[in-house]
Amino acid sequence: MAIPQAGMSSRALHSPSPPHQSKRDVRRSRMAERLAAMSANFAANTQQHYRAQLNAVQVDMNLILRADPYAGLPLDDEVRGLVEDMGGLGAGIGGDAEKDYWALAGKKYSAFARG
Numbered sequence: 417m418a419i420p421q422a423g424m425s426s427r428a429l430h431s432p433s434p435p436h437q438s439k440r441d442v443r444r445s446r447m448a449e450r451l452a453a454m455s456a457n458f459a460a461n462t463q464q465h466y467r468a469q470l471n472a473v474q475v476d477m478n479l480i481l482r483a484d485p486y487a488g489l490p491l492d493d494e495v496r497g498l499v500e501d502m503g504g505l506g507a508g509i510g511g512d513a514e515k516d517y518w519a520l521a522g523k524k525y526s527a528f529a530r531g
Contacts, residue, residue: 457512464513472520475499479525498522 437445458465479498499521 461511461513464511465516468513468517469520472517472522473524475521476524479522480528483525483528498525
């Protein structure tokens with residue numbers, strides 16, 4: 417332990433306190449941490465994320481191909497139910513990849529059904 421010299425306060429002996437960060441700096445550092453965590457998660461599960469996106473595109477294609485726009489009836493725009501009726505997720509997809517799937521599945525079909 418250091419011996420205090422004349423003219424030095426006891427505060428000077430301890431490690432300096434971290435500089436005060438502004439709200440903008442705190443927010444920026446939190447966003448950077450969150451982005452780094454998301455990037456690491458994607459890098460660790462790249463195959464599952466791509467598989468979920470592929471499944472979502474295939475579901476949209478199947479929904480559009482099954483739709484009969486000439487039946488004289490309005491197309492069903494309850495996409496979540498249609499996607500679940502098609503079998504939902506493929507095997508081996510879970511976690512954040514499942515969120516990707518549900519975010520994408522049925523988007524193109526709903527735009528097709530609206531017009």
